[in-house]
Ligand code: 13P
């Protein structure tokens with residue numbers, strides 16, 4: 001088997017042939033020791049290199065990482081993922097120091113929509129509702145009504161009254177999936193896409209399925225090139241949904257259509273099962289900028305802090321809190337009143353209703369700006 005490199009960090013594909021730089025075993029211990037000394041929690045997205053997942057306190061998808069960050073009592077959150085995730089963490093828990101190992105770990109998809117483009121759409125659609133994928137900047141979130149992740153996008157869109165037009169940004173393919181699931185026609189889709197998922201090609205998937213007829217085929221909803229074959233997927237799931245599904249399924253072989261970093265966790269959790277990447281090239285160059293060396297350096301130097309201007313954060317939190325109220329209704333304080341139980345019913349609510357937030361474990365109220 002040829003050695004496959006994983007993205008920009010040059011390490012062999014996570015877990016596939018067991019290769020890690022020689023110093024990593026000791027470095028993992030040093031990272032753990034230092035994290036404890038610093039009272040830091042290390043959060044890792046499912047796409048991170050295996051060694052970072054091993055050293056992390058918690059590995060997950062965008063939704064459960066956001067929730068973990070919101071509720072942690074650690075002093076420092078070292079976020080091993082991409083910038084919009086760390087930005088969300090710092091807004092949800094503003095009293096903590098949120099660090100990223102590499103500030104250049106951005107997201108090509110998030111860069112495909114800008115706040116002024118949303119403002120323009122709003123001027124033309126005053127009654128419209130903007131739903132933004134969590135893969136957006138804080139500035140875009142601040143212009144949006146509701147946020148969603150791949151886990152809850154359908155539920156979030158279903159919370160919007162049927163007679164309101166929706167603009168869904170920025171992922172066209174997740175939007176297409178949501179449109180199909182909700183059978184809703186009045187959704188305008190932005191034409192953004194994730195480059196890491198575009199290399200997953202239908203021909204390769206067909207060949208794998210033919211060669212492994214008993215395999216289950218799992219797909220992330222960002223997989224644009226497979227949109228036409230959506231109904232061919234056995235499951236369309238978020239990264240954490242996939243990790244959970246492969247554990248519970250009696251199937252022994254799985255074809256995985258998403259970024260290949262996720263295979264590390266699947267193989268580690270399920271040593272007897274076989275996981276086949278739908279593409280050997282599906283690697284996120286942003287996610288893979290993070291390495292264990294950089295994680296260690298971050299803990300030593302306390303670099304690189306991620307901060308969001310408080311006025312912007314107040315506006316950007318509103319759609320995030322509405323999303324969390326849908327996915328974690330138990331987290332919404334009873335005293336917050338009915339407006340949080342009904343995350344968004346009328347566009348006019350956007351401008352006047354208080355939205356309950358739990359920042360740093362304290363329930364507070366944020367009033368939407370007029
Ligand atoms: P998940 O929320 O499913 O982990 O997806 C995040 C992401 O960026 C996928 O490319």
Ligand code: SF4
Pocket residue numbers: 082106107108109110135194195196197222259284285286287
């Ligand atoms: Fe963004 Fe795609 Fe990377 Fe996810 S995999 S962080 S959507 S560029």
